[in-house]
Amino acid sequence: MASGDQAHDGYNDKDENLDDPLDELGALADAAVDAGQPAGQAITQRQLHRLDADGRIDIDLSCVQCEYNLRGQLPEGSCPECGLAVAESMRSDRLSQADPRWLSSLRKSTTWLILGGFSYILMGCLNGSFRNSPSDADLLAILMLGINVLQNLSFCVGYWLLTDPEPNAYRNSTARQLARWTSVTGHGLAIPALLLMLVNANTLVAVAGLVYLASFTATFIGFCAALVYLRQLARRVPSRSLARQTTTVLWGWIITLATMVLGFVLLIFTNITGSQSPVSTISLIGMVFCPLAIAILVFLIWWIVLISHYSKCFEQALKAARRNARSAHQADEDFI
DSSP: OHHHHHHHOTTOOTTOOSSGGGHHHHHHHHHHHHTTSOGGGGOOGGGGGGBOTTSOBOSOOBOTTTOOBOTTOOTTSBOTTTOOBHHHHHSOOOGGGSOHHHHHHHHHHHHHHHHHHHHHHHHHHHHHHHTTOGGGHHHHHHHHHHHHHHHHHHHHHHHHHHTOOOTTOSSOOHHHHHHHHHHHHHHHHHHHHHHHTTSOOHHHHHHHHHHHHHHHHHHHHHHHHHHHHHHHHHTTTTOHHHHHHHHHHHHHHHHHHHHHHHHHHHHHHHHHHTOSOHHHHHHHHHHHHHHHHHHHHHHHHHHHHHHHHHHHHHHHHHHHHHHHHHHHHHHHHHHO
């Protein structure tokens, strides 16, 4: 049975049960708050091992509003940092207890994001296939333009669904808001920039370059913000390993982009100053940009795999949330 459970969720490490110590406390706090009683009165003898001798919380528990560690606080007290009732943070924050419609948006977003990610690989394959066919250059340009437009539309839809505001959320994630507007703006600007580049007028090409630069900047900021937001969701699965992988991919892309920018700056500097011969310049390009191309491919594939893992987690949480909703509805009908 243990191996079956492990296969059901590939992220259940031995130390993975982030919220398990809070499950019973959360249920008791829910019942107490709904009944209008102090949450501390609902703690029975069976839960005393999660409270110290003075009846204070004896586990690490983050405030759902400001993330302050509530260890040592009374269950009926308030967060010293933001004033939110401790009982609110004792409620389970797992995705499986979230709104099913919101979870459905998260699950759908991963499909669009994966499609956008695979389009990069498709464009790379097409570019390699047509590289030795100059007569097909026009066909390649049309195909690349069409795929690029569809790619940006796919990312716009994906990030819009991913960053859909959670109903009745305790706090509004800054990373979610940043990812929502910068990603959609960046990918949206990329489409007119690509179309402007088709025009031969020098002025429009220059404008297209500026628009594309703004698009790239906004897109990368949104990309990083989305990974930060996904890491927040991973902690609500809960899955430490998924959160760790997200952090690794995030920093991998940041370091890769920073190295690329430095490489371009160095290349421009050597060309302006003429400090190196053409052969040395070609060697510099090979030494810097070839490893970068490999790193981009590796992190792109890793990102696609990561999003597919999130898709599975969202799907599992959605199924559990729907079961919980049906159970609650049935309980209401039985009560009536």
